[in-house]
Amino acid sequence: MEKLSYLILSGVTNGSVYGLIGLSLSIIYGSSRVINFAQGDFVMLGALSAIMFVTTFNLPWFIAIPGVIGVVMLTALALNYGVYRPMVRRKAPPLTIMMGTLGASIMIYGIGLLVWGPDQKFVPALLSLKPLIVGPLITNPQQLAIIATFAAFLVLTWYILYRTRFGLSIRATGVDPKVALLMGIRSERIVLFSFLFSATVSGIAGVLVGPLLGGQIGMGLMLIVKGFLAAILGGLGSPFAAAAGGIAIGMMEALMAGYGTSLYAEPAIFMLILLVLFVRPYGLLGDYEAERR
Amino acid sequence: MLSIENLTAGYNGSEALHQVSVRIEPGTIVSVVGANGAGKSTLVNAISRLVTTPSGKMTFEGRDIMALKPASVVELGIVQVPEGRKLFAPLTVMENLRLGFHRLAGRSGSDKVFKDRLDYVLGLFPKLKERADQRSGTMSGGEQQMLAVGRALMADPKLLMLDEPSLGLAPMVVDQIFDILKMLREDGLTILLVEQHAEEALKLADYGYIMAVGKVRAEGTGPALSKDPALHHSYLGKPGETAA
Numbered sequence: 218m219e220k221l222s223y224l225i226l227s228g229v230t231n232g233s234v235y236g237l238i239g240l241s242l243s244i245i246y247g248s249s250r251v252i253n254f255a256q257g258d259f260v261m262l263g264a265l266s267a268i269m270f271v272t273t274f275n276l277p278w279f280i281a282i283p284g285v286i287g288v289v290m291l292t293a294l295a296l297n298y299g300v301y302r303p304m305v306r307r308k309a310p311p312l313t314i315m316m317g318t319l320g321a322s323i324m325i326y327g328i329g330l331l332v333w334g335p336d337q338k339f340v341p342a343l344l345s346l347k348p349l350i351v352g353p354l355i356t357n358p359q360q361l362a363i364i365a366t367f368a369a370f371l372v373l374t375w376y377i378l379y380r381t382r383f384g385l386s387i388r389a390t391g392v393d394p395k396v397a398l399l400m401g402i403r404s405e406r407i408v409l410f411s412f413l414f415s416a417t418v419s420g421i422a423g424v425l426v427g428p429l430l431g432g433q434i435g436m437g438l439m440l441i442v443k444g445f446l447a448a449i450l451g452g453l454g455s456p457f458a459a460a461a462g463g464i465a466i467g468m469m470e471a472l473m474a475g476y477g478t479s480l481y482a483e484p485a486i487f488m489l490i491l492l493v494l495f496v497r498p499y500g501l502l503g504d505y506e507a508e509r510r
Numbered sequence: 511m512l513s514i515e516n517l518t519a520g521y522n523g524s525e526a527l528h529q530v531s532v533r534i535e536p537g538t539i540v541s542v543v544g545a546n547g548a549g550k551s552t553l554v555n556a557i558s559r560l561v562t563t564p565s566g567k568m569t570f571e572g573r574d575i576m577a578l579k580p581a582s583v584v585e586l587g588i589v590q591v592p593e594g595r596k597l598f599a600p601l602t603v604m605e606n607l608r609l610g611f612h613r614l615a616g617r618s619g620s621d622k623v624f625k626d627r628l629d630y631v632l633g634l635f636p637k638l639k640e641r642a643d644q645r646s647g648t649m650s651g652g653e654q655q656m657l658a659v660g661r662a663l664m665a666d667p668k669l670l671m672l673d674e675p676s677l678g679l680a681p682m683v684v685d686q687i688f689d690i691l692k693m694l695r696e697d698g699l700t701i702l703l704v705e706q707h708a709e710e711a712l713k714l715a716d717y718g719y720i721m722a723v724g725k726v727r728a729e730g731t732g733p734a735l736s737k738d739p740a741l742h743h744s745y746l747g748k749p750g751e752t753a754a
């Protein structure tokens with residue numbers, strides 16, 4: 218029982234991180250039909266710039282967190298104005314733009330390598346990693362913060378999409394960008410927002426997961442693969458489905474590692490996803506969105 | 511109000527409009543009729559700046575609109591009801607109307623303006639009121655066309671362009687929509703109506719154009735034009751002949 222609750226908790230924690238990345242990918246995909254291959258690098262930038270602000274510059278967290286958000290937002294602006302827009306202006310199809318984001322990812326990796334080097338680094342924890350006993354559960358504040366942040370971003374995303382005028386424009390652009398133009402909606406603004414918002418989500422995910430995984434320049438790759446799987450499993454068309462996919466993958470991983478061996482966790486997950494996609498090609502929850510197009 | 515001179519438009523090199531000239535005076539209904547592939551939708555989309563136009567001149571209220579982006583054209587007050595309605599199908603009727611209001615939203619006092627526009631549109635199409643929270647894609651074709659027109663009217667357009675509003679609708683529903691267009695003209699709205707159903711569209715119009723294979727074949731006042739031989743040539747597809 219204790220083992221199970223421990224596994225569930227760690228599955229939900231990792232799943233929250235995958236879910237945050239899946240949500241980020243889905244938001245950009247929704248407005249531009251592009252899978253942003255550089256999304257994992259925002260997570261890496263989040264973790265490593267947290268080290269820079271907190272450990273290297275010795276700044277308090279209330280300055281470091283806005284600093285981290287600043288770093289990922291500047292990077293998102295560079296990605297938007299330096300890669301996305303020039304390619305859209307030349308009428309590049311989404312697949313080509315995706316290759317552009319892959320190129321950008323390699324460049325961000327290279328710049329990160331120059332700044333931080335290749336070694337794994339200790340990432341300072343925002344909250345304590347000391348065990349905390351909540352009823353039957355043994356957890357720690359950092360773990361709880363990850364889950365709470367995940368929940369908070371879900372609520373925030375829902376609020377923006379369903380309770381604001383801007384969110385209505387985002388959804389309309391997702392349904393049909395050309396008709397959204399006929400309403401006078403400037404789709405480039407929608408895309409810019411989606412880059413900035415999802416960079417922030419991923420950057421914060423990096424700050425939170427850094428202490429658990431360690432900060433390393435290549436950490437984005439593993440995370441974007443998991444985040445992408447989350448989005449595919451849940452349904453790329455909806456940020457909430459993508460987030461749910463993240464939890465599903467985190468749980469599968471944890472249970473597989475706990476009761477089997479972590480050696481088989483990954484192939485087993487891939488197989489499960491394949492099976493799911495045979496039956497539901499738009500993802501577990503993605504049908505709603507597929508119907509939309 | 512809108513003046514188009516010698517406009518050329520095309521898709522990836524192939525020309526779909528050749529030297530088209532059209533004028534629309536304020537407060538009138540201008541109909542453009544022609545068979546499939548005549549270039550009617552291309553004309554409307556060129557005005558909305560969705561189609562590239564290598565040469566020609568287009569001015570709206572004296573302002574050059576050739577270099578504008580689609581959103582800026584809407585901002586000026588040129589609003590399109592696209593062919594096939596093109597509602598945001600998974601969104602509700604009310605959400606579609608809100609999106610139509612995008613042009614005026616965010617300005618000061620826009621909440622009041624929104625209410626007024628909504629009352630006006632729901633007054634024209636009372637059915638939409640009952641359906642406010644229904645997914646727009648699940649409505650009947652006629653209701654969808656009314657929503658498409660209503661959505662465009664939410665923007666309080668100066669020039670309303672309708673691309674084949676009669677498409678796939680029963681004659682009775684078409685009559686209803688055309689009656690609404692007449693009412694809108696009485697309210698001072700300027701309308702560009704693109705139709706395959708030439709007879710009815712020209713009966714309604716103050717002025718009309720007949721198009722065939724990317725060119726204007728004939729023009730004139732509505733009733734006179736419906737007797738023009740060019741009309742029959744256009745529909746029978748004899749592109750060599752010009753009656754104008």
Ligand SMILES: Nc1ncnc2c1ncn2[C@@H]1O[C@H](COP(=O)(O)OP(=O)(O)OP(=O)(O)O)[C@@H](O)[C@H]1O
Nearest residue numbers: 521526544545546547548549550551552553593706
């Ligand atoms: N997206 C496109 N790409 C390439 N060619 C196009 C495109 N849209 C239209 N065309 C071509 O332009 C010409 C004019 O088409 P357009 O849609 O303007 O005709 P239309 O008068 O609206 O016809 P309909 O009554 O069938 O709607 C046609 O020859 C058509 O094949």
Ligand SMILES: [Mg+2]
Nearest residue numbers: 550551552593
């Ligand atoms: Mg057409």
